[in-house]
Amino acid sequence: MADVVLDGVTKRFGTTTAIDDLNLTIADGELIVLLGPTGAGKTTTLRLVAGLERADQGRIFIGGHDVTTVEPAGRDVTFVFQQYSLYPHLSVYDNLAFPLRSPARRVAEPEIKRRVTDIATMLRIAHKLQNRATQLSGGEMQRVAIGRALVRRPSIYLMDEPLSSLDAKLRSDLRLELKRIQQDLGATILYVTHDQIEAMTLASRIGILNAGRLVQIGSPREIYRNPANLYVAARLGQPAINLVPEGLIPAGSAPAGTRTIGARTEHLRIEKASNGHAIGKVEWIEHLGDQNHLHVSVGDRKLTTLVDPQTDLVAGDQVALSLVDPLYFDQAGNRIGGGN
Amino acid sequence: MPGLTQAHSVVAPSTASRRIAGALVIVYAIITMIPLLWIIATSFKTPPDSISYPPKVIFTPSLEGYVNLFTTRTRQTPEVIATLPPPTTWYDKLVRSRNMVIAGPSNVIPRFVNSIIIAFGSTFLAVFLGTLAAYGFSRFKVPLKDDLLFFILSTRMMPPIAVAIPIYLMYRELGLSDTKLGMILLYTAVNVSLAVWLLKGFIDEIPREYEEAAMIDGYTRLQAFRKAVLPQAATGIAATAIFCLIFAWNEYAFAVLLTSGTAQTMPPFIPFIIGEGGQDWPAVAAATTLFVIPIFVFTILLRKHLLRGITFGAVRK
Numbered sequence: 001m002a003d004v005v006l007d008g009v010t011k012r013f014g015t016t017t018a019i020d021d022l023n024l025t026i027a028d029g030e031l032i033v034l035l036g037p038t039g040a041g042k043t044t045t046l047r048l049v050a051g052l053e054r055a056d057q058g059r060i061f062i063g064g065h066d067v068t069t070v071e072p073a074g075r076d077v078t079f080v081f082q083q084y085s086l087y088p089h090l091s092v093y094d095n096l097a098f099p100l101r102s103p104a105r106r107v108a109e110p111e112i113k114r115r116v117t118d119i120a121t122m123l124r125i126a127h128k129l130q131n132r133a134t135q136l137s138g139g140e141m142q143r144v145a146i147g148r149a150l151v152r153r154p155s156i157y158l159m160d161e162p163l164s165s166l167d168a169k170l171r172s173d174l175r176l177e178l179k180r181i182q183q184d185l186g187a188t189i190l191y192v193t194h195d196q197i198e199a200m201t202l203a204s205r206i207g208i209l210n211a212g213r214l215v216q217i218g219s220p221r222e223i224y225r226n227p228a229n230l231y232v233a234a235r236l237g238q239p240a241i242n243l244v245p246e247g248l249i250p251a252g253s254a255p256a257g258t259r260t261i262g263a264r265t266e267h268l269r270i271e272k273a274s275n276g277h278a279i280g281k282v283e284w285i286e287h288l289g290d291q292n293h294l295h296v297s298v299g300d301r302k303l304t305t306l307v308d309p310q311t312d313l314v315a316g317d318q319v320a321l322s323l324v325d326p327l328y329f330d331q332a333g334n335r336i337g338g339g340n
Numbered sequence: 341m342p343g344l345t346q347a348h349s350v351v352a353p354s355t356a357s358r359r360i361a362g363a364l365v366i367v368y369a370i371i372t373m374i375p376l377l378w379i380i381a382t383s384f385k386t387p388p389d390s391i392s393y394p395p396k397v398i399f400t401p402s403l404e405g406y407v408n409l410f411t412t413r414t415r416q417t418p419e420v421i422a423t424l425p426p427p428t429t430w431y432d433k434l435v436r437s438r439n440m441v442i443a444g445p446s447n448v449i450p451r452f453v454n455s456i457i458i459a460f461g462s463t464f465l466a467v468f469l470g471t472l473a474a475y476g477f478s479r480f481k482v483p484l485k486d487d488l489l490f491f492i493l494s495t496r497m498m499p500p501i502a503v504a505i506p507i508y509l510m511y512r513e514l515g516l517s518d519t520k521l522g523m524i525l526l527y528t529a530v531n532v533s534l535a536v537w538l539l540k541g542f543i544d545e546i547p548r549e550y551e552e553a554a555m556i557d558g559y560t561r562l563q564a565f566r567k568a569v570l571p572q573a574a575t576g577i578a579a580t581a582i583f584c585l586i587f588a589w590n591e592y593a594f595a596v597l598l599t600s601g602t603a604q605t606m607p608p609f610i611p612f613i614i615g616e617g618g619q620d621w622p623a624v625a626a627a628t629t630l631f632v633i634p635i636f637v638f639t640i641l642l643r644k645h646l647l648r649g650i651t652f653g654a655v656r657k
Contacts, residue, residue, distance in 0.1 A: 050552075050556055071555070071560075072552070072556045073555055073556070073557075073558045078557070083549075087568060088572070099557035102558030103560070104558030
């Protein structure tokens with residue numbers, strides 16, 4: 001394991017800039033999750049670290065060595081792809097042994113057998129070792145793909161939405177497993193996902209990317225509680241943060257320059273309105289079992305918030321809303337009074 | 341349950357439709373195989389049987405066609421034959437019963453060997469070069485890629501024989517006329533465009549992640565190509581090889597024009613067998629039968645790949 005540094009890295013594809021002056025340091029043993037919409041540059045960042053793409057500007061260091069122009073084989077990284085990385089013509093065992101048998105490594109067969117068996121046991125696929133890769137279920141395939149990364153002890157593991165092709169149940173199982181493995185091995189991981197639950201639960205730090213730029217990086221808690229701007233605020237939170245113009249809902253004293261107020265469930269107080277204080281109306285309540293989503297209209301705005309499953313509110317009720325210490329954003333969308 | 345009709349299954353065809361499909365396949369197979377079976381039958385007939393009318397379906401088999409194919413013979417009077425020492429082998433006897441004497445072996449074996457060397461050699465070269473070129477076109481940023489691919493395709497846009505005379509003159513100058521190397525190069529040039537296009541299609545279907553994963557795992561680009569891409573492309577390579585082989589094996593026009601002796605292949609050789617006196621159809625049929633066997637064997641060996649090759653890309657896993 002080693003720390004990884006991206007220093008002012010820029011990558012262009014034709015006229016589009018995929019990564020724009022990216023500075024990122026991944027400490028030894030840290031799991032950094034890159035979060036952002038499609039096209040934000042998450043996968044490109046992974047590919048740059050792996051050496052599958054060459055940076056146009058800037059430098060990349062792995063364990064203190066400048067690897068900016070080093071071939072992928074010489075970088076000592078592993079990559080878990082979203083899909084397709086198992087060789088259909090090989091058995092599960094041979095797939096897992098593939099990285100160890102590379103000409104660059106040439107691990108002895110008894111050692112390969114030991115490591116493959118260890119990893120297969122850890123990932124609970126030991127009974128499938130002699131199967132062909134194509135005879136596995138989706139979850140098993142993805143576990144083998146992760147296993148292929150884990151048989152080595154690289155400087156850094158790169159994972160590109162490794163769980164996204166799985167169903168919800170498997171995804172949460174493997175998420176826990178990954179977290180456990182990461183803690184057991186003390187692995188350095190750069191992880192890309194769309195899934196904010198994965199990001200919140202796995203990450204030591206979350207990096208938010210927008211159009212090739214790193215907008216904010218911090219612990220999941222920081223990113224959630226102290227987003228630097230509207231873009232970051234909208235990335236985390238379920239249901240998504242409500243963004244309303246200043247003045248729509250009573251907010252006590254908004255700081256000067258506030259244009260937009262961000263209100264999550266914990267920032268909103270909703271009560272059944274008594275005579276004339278109503279400013280909103282309950283549109284409907286989504287019952288999701290463990291939680292209920294309450295949809296409220298205020299003027300022409302729609303707000304969504306969590307509500308106690310035992311709530312006595314029903315669709316059509318007039319409600320009074322107020323804000324408690326919400327997030328304030330200025331004209332440009334930057335947070336006011338943030339960073340504290 | 342009486343009174344209830346069985347729901348029609350979408351997945352499994354009914355017995356009736358399976359029988360109809362089976363019958364159609366058999367009928368079609370018989371229709372396409374009749375000429376081939378007729379040629380094989382003719383190769384075992386005597387010359388008189390082969391041209392009798394009405395044609396004989398039931399006949400006494402004879403190896404005369406094969407004997408005539410593999411030998412050259414001279415016609416002698418029965419008096420001369422009577423002075424010769426008695427025949428030592430069954431084929432000597434057979435030939436003498438037709439008032440002929442074996443003069444020596446025919447050219448069929450060298451011609452057959454030429455066909456094998458030229459067809460398999462050019463197929464190997466076309467597929468080898470085609471695979472590398474297709475991989476390059478599929479994976480790398482090649483300047484003028486589309487133009488180059490179009491150029492490669494354009495070499496197939498006119499019938500190859502249209503350039504026969506320039507090639508003939510060129511080959512004469514280069515000393516490639518009537519050489520195996522010349523024929524291998526020619527067939528490779530014709531086939532390589534087909535190979536590039538077919539194989540590019542197959543390789544495009546192989547996810548890049550396969551090689552990328554291998555390269556990250558410590559393999560060089562070429563090693564990754566060999567370990568991760570080639571096994572995946574085996575199906576496409578087999579299908580392409582069969583197409584190339586069939587072309588090179590059957591090619592007639594260039595073979596007639598450019599070969600006459602040492603490099604002559606089977607297609608221009610077979611018509612020469614007909615003979616100067618009577619028309620020796622059994623020998624021609626015997627040559628044709630032997631000529632079909634290598635393609636037949638090659639296709640059978642690769643048929644598993646060929647079937648998968650035809651449906652390749654149709655099913656996304």
